[in-house]
Amino acid sequence: MKAYYSDRHCDSFVEEEHLRDGCARLQLIFRTWIHFHPAGQYKEDDELWAVDDWTAEGRSRFKTRFAEVIREGFGDGAIWILHNQSGVRDVWCDVKIVHEEERSKAHMCVNALNNPTAIGSAGGYRSNCVRGGESLLGSVFSMNNPIDMSVTNGVVVGGLVSRTKPVSDAPAPVTFLQNVLLHEFGHYLGLRHFCDWAGEPNASEQYCANRTTYEQDDLMAVGNSIRSHHVNPFLSRLGKHEYVPRASCFGFVANDRQKRPWIGDPNWSWAQ
Numbered sequence: 001m002k003a004y005y006s007d008r009h010c011d012s013f014v015e016e017e018h019l020r021d022g023c024a025r026l027q028l029i030f031r032t033w034i035h036f037h038p039a040g041q042y043k044e045d046d047e048l049w050a051v052d053d054w055t056a057e058g059r060s061r062f063k064t065r066f067a068e069v070i071r072e073g074f075g076d077g078a079i080w081i082l083h084n085q086s087g088v089r090d091v092w093c094d095v096k097i098v099h100e101e102e103r104s105k106a107h108m109c110v111n112a113l114n115n116p117t118a119i120g121s122a123g124g125y126r127s128n129c130v131r132g133g134e135s136l137l138g139s140v141f142s143m144n145n146p147i148d149m150s151v152t153n154g155v156v157v158g159g160l161v162s163r164t165k166p167v168s169d170a171p172a173p174v175t176f177l178q179n180v181l182l183h184e185f186g187h188y189l190g191l192r193h194f195c196d197w198a199g200e201p202n203a204s205e206q207y208c209a210n211r212t213t214y215e216q217d218d219l220m221a222v223g224n225s226i227r228s229h230h231v232n233p234f235l236s237r238l239g240k241h242e243y244v245p246r247a248s249c250f251g252f253v254a255n256d257r258q259k260r261p262w263i264g265d266p267n268w269s270w271a272q
Helices: 056-074 154-156 182-187 228-240
Strands: 001-005 011-020 023-036 040-044 047-052 078-083 091-099 108-113 116-118 148-151 161-165 174-178 249-253
Touching: 011 228, 023 056, 023 228, 056 091, 056 154, 056 182, 078 228, 091 228, 108 154, 148 154, 148 182, 154 182, 174 182
Parallel strands: 023 091, 023 108, 108 148
Antiparallel strands: 001 011, 011 023, 040 047, 047 116, 078 091, 078 249, 161 174
């Protein structure tokens, strides 16, 4: 049995067939349209960048890695929803990106920039995300131009970004690695910066500047750690299916040993 639900941000279903470990499956499906910005100039917040054109191979690679990175980070059992309700299955979470050729069919609209180079006083380009114009952080985009995410080719295909930051719990600065695409997709899911209560929107304080290693290493700060509080968007979605009361749920984030595909080793168990 599959129970579907759809709204403007994604499609989702809860599946209770083909079970593993006695669990149900929640999959969030994001229909995605990508605008590959042509060669020329790109303006944002009164700053200007020169951008390169896209080759057919470059577009294909971008789309492939966009889908792979997001599923590797947030899907494929990286997040579980566990609860204390008898007779109801725990939930294995997944995400899937489906590319659409028509913007009107998409939930998520992405502006892709190839090698933006600063013109004049502009600094390095910072990828950013809002959700259909519903900004968590403040953005140049509006409902008249509802681009959800603006990211560079380097962010999507280039791997992890390295940043060395002072921390409050160690004498020497610590180097943090982050997949920026996952951070921005976290905003699309509705996740705020880990220290969003501190400082002005998008200021360094919201990224937990000068705070502990643990705080800065969060995916929604400057690190790459996906943690149990990142389960909240999945919990909210599960509520749309009325699968289990949210109050009885808690998140569980799999480590590398426990994360595994829906179809895999039939002998796997929680005791491992």
